[in-house]
Amino acid sequence: MTSFKPSLLQSIATQWFSAAMLAVTTTLGSAADVEPEIPRFSVEHMDRSVAPGTDFYQYASGTWAKKNPVPSDKPSWGAFAQLRERNQYLIKRILEESVQATEKGPEQQVGNFFRSALDTNRLEQLQFSPVQPDLKKVMACKSVDELFELMADLHRRGVSSFFGAAAYPDQKKSSVYGFYLSQGGLGMPDREYYLSEGFAKIREAYQKHITKMFRLLGDSEEKAIAKADRIISLETALAQGSKSKVDLRDALANYHKFTRSDLLKKYPGLPLSSYLAAAHLTDLPEMIVGQPAFFGTLETLLKETPMEDLKTYVSWHIISSAAPYLHEAASAESFAFYGAVINGIPEQEPRWKRAARVIDDGIGEAVGEVYVQKHFTPAARKRMNELIDNLEAVFRDRLGKLEWMTPPTREKALAKFARFKRKIGHPDKFRDYSSVEIKPDDYLGNVQRAEAFDTKRRFDRIGKPVDKNEWSMTPQTVNAYFSGTQNEIAFPAGILQPPFFDLEADDAVNYGAIGYVIGHEITHGYDDQGRKYDIDGNLNDWWTAEDSKAFEARAEKLVEQYNQYEALPGLKVNGRLSLGENIADLGGASIAYEALQRALAKDPSKRKMIDGFTPEQRFFLSMSQVWRINWRDAALQRQITVGPHSPGQFRAVGPHVNLQEFYDAFDIKPGEKMYKKPEDRVKIW
Secondary structure: OOOOOOOOOHHHHHHHHHHHHHHHHHHOOHHHHOOOOOOOOOHHHOOOOOOOOOOHHHHHHHHHHHHOOOOOOOOEEEHHHHHHHHHHHHHHHHHHHHHOOOOOOHHHHHHHHHHHHHOHHHHHHHOOHHHHHHHHHHHHOOOHHHHHHHHHHHHHOOOOEOEEEEEEEEOOEEEEEEEEEEEOOOOOOOOHHHHOHHHHHHHHHHHHHHHHHHHHHOOOHHHHHHHHHHHHHHHHHHHHOOOOHHHHOOOHHHOEEEEHHHHHHHOOOOOHHHHHHHOOOOOOOEEEEOOHHHHHHHHHHHHHOOHHHHHHHHHHHHHHHHHHHOOHHHHHHHHHHHHHHHHOOOOOOOHHHHHHHHHHHHHHHHHHHHHHHHHOOHHHHHHHHHHHHHHHHHHHHHHHHOOOOOHHHHHHHHHHHHOOEEEEEOOOOOOOOOOOOOOOOOHHHHHHHHHHHHHHHHHOOEOOEOOOOOOOOOOOOOOOEEEOOOOEEEEEHHHOOOOOOOOOOOHHHHHHHHHHHHHHHHHHOOOOOHHHEOOOOOEOOOOOHHHHHHHHHHHHHHHHHHHOOEEEOOEEOOOOOOHHHHHHHHHHHHHHHHHHHHHHHHOHHHOOOEOOEOHHHHHHHHHHHOOOEEEOHHHHHHHHHHOOOOOHHHHOOOOHHHOHHHHHHHOOOOOOOOOOOHHHOOOOO
16 A cells, blocks of 8 residues: 645734634534545345345445445545545544644644644735745756756755655665665656657647646747646656556666766766755765666756746645645645546545545644543454454464465575564554644645654664554554564554444444454465565575466466456556455455354354344455445546556456355356356456
8 A cells, every 4th residue: 555934913823713714613514514424344235136146246245336336526436535534524523623632732732733734814925936936946946957957945845856766675774774766757647648649639638737727827829838748748758758657667677776977977967966965865875776777868968958947846845735725726726627527526625635645644643642531442442453363363374374385485484474564453552743843824834744743753864773663644544554674554543443343243244344454464475475574574586497487377266366356447457556455355265264164163042144144244244345435437547557556347246256155155057157166266365
């Protein structure tokens, strides 16, 4: 399912604070105060005019879909979005309270960050001045070496260009952090946006967007167009040298470790030594390169591209990355392309919502510490542990008796599962952001200083032991994840709410929602990529050839199934890109269903009709309803192109049709549209 302040006279500071408080109060008024509805499971979401065997997605959520068009400021609207919307309301209250904080500490940092985002008067006064120092530094560069030295600082502050650099657990030595270099440097979401004919109109819009932004900066029309042409030409060359999203999924194929000397010898035309020195990484004995061929392309590109074009490209990425945090003209133009064109969104979200996400990205655990105090209960953690215990018991039994897995692989699979870990709600110790300077009048600066803090935190631990207690998501995040290197699943407090987790709901609904999500994350440890990580969390081919072949044959049937789902006319799901998630969906559904059956057998009093439906029927309805969603066409096209997940409407039925229990629950017979022949069904875990 991931890296400046003159003092003021006291009287001036006091006047500014009062004005900022007024701005915050004004911005947060009116409709923003309406508490969103809790998005629970409901039979009222169903469309019973459709037979379950004809279109189960419509049957489960059709009435909801009719009543819930995509809001004007969203790319899509579904159960996840509804919960995130409610979560933002809860976070908004925290941000409002933080603005009042006067004592130095995390709450005041959050308040200052929030004020800086909402002080539009200050942003209008500044215009493009926050990026001018960096633009001048770029223009002063006289060589590619100097440009790469500057790039090290830009990367540190979150400005992407040419390639990516990051520090994560070494995938073949998972006990320590490694340093990674990877392909990057594109201004659009993926290489396909540059190379596929289906994105021709978006390329035209991108050219106009770049031109418009340089015009806002003060360039003439002719000069701005010329710059846009050169930038797109350079980015297209980078795209041509980049791997596809499908190829990037192969963890083993995207891991290449080099010693420092060997890497510098391999790419003599790349000033990596200058970059590493400027990034204070001169003592790294080895580095991991994700896509060596890409860096060969970059080396050639640097040799053949005029220095002025390279500087124009880097300048563009400085401007583009900063635009959302600048004055209205720049922010609106950024949204006009990345929001309206890329995702089809007609209207930008209110500023406070955008600010909440930015703060979450920058100093999110400072918000999370307050969030869990207010919105995460011991009862929720206790119930989650019980559910995970039940799901793990089922999966452990499955591993012990799979008919297609031989004893040597089974033994290692069970040993790996014995080390499986879980995280629920939030970290035991929250991150200390006290060294991050957060000013009430420097929005872009706050964003970049928070990013620089995180980059330094990560880079400082390269080669050191991995922190097993660290989380990859903030507590308020509406999501969950599996880590292959850590062999763990994590469920932030943000997702432990309806419709995923509901302490008031019956077992069938919870097993169909959060139980399915738990099973999904467990299965990720054994999907087409997760299975490549061994008992220690290292990339290692620990399967027998016979078992690998048996697994891949089953997985290929799932690729074929999802390849048939048509999202838009002529645009089908990429079954290979979404394979890992589809495997996890199938495993999650099957495991959660069996866990429900065990729970019902343990307490037969729970086996009763509710709202006219059996527990088995409510399980599958709940599982489909968590994926209810409406899309904008552009956002759906983007999801198909770059997203590892199949669109929700297909996740809501894709696992079901492989399970006999689904057909039994709704008495679906051969000849009905939802029916899939037993020999065509996929069973992996």
